[in-house]
Amino acid sequence: MxxxxxKRLRKIAKxxxxxxxxxxRHKNK
Incomplete structure (x- = not known):
């Protein structure tokens, strides 16, 4: 378990x- x-934590981090x-990206624009 x-x-x-x-694995779930890694997905959330991504x-x-x-x-x-x-x-x-928006800030750079």
């Missing part, structure tokens, strides 16, 4: 990173 939780990248 621990490994499953870690999502957050993607949102940050989009926000940064």
């Amino acid at each position: 621990g490994s499953v939780k870690k 999502h957050k990173r993607r949102k940050q990248l989009k926000a940064n």
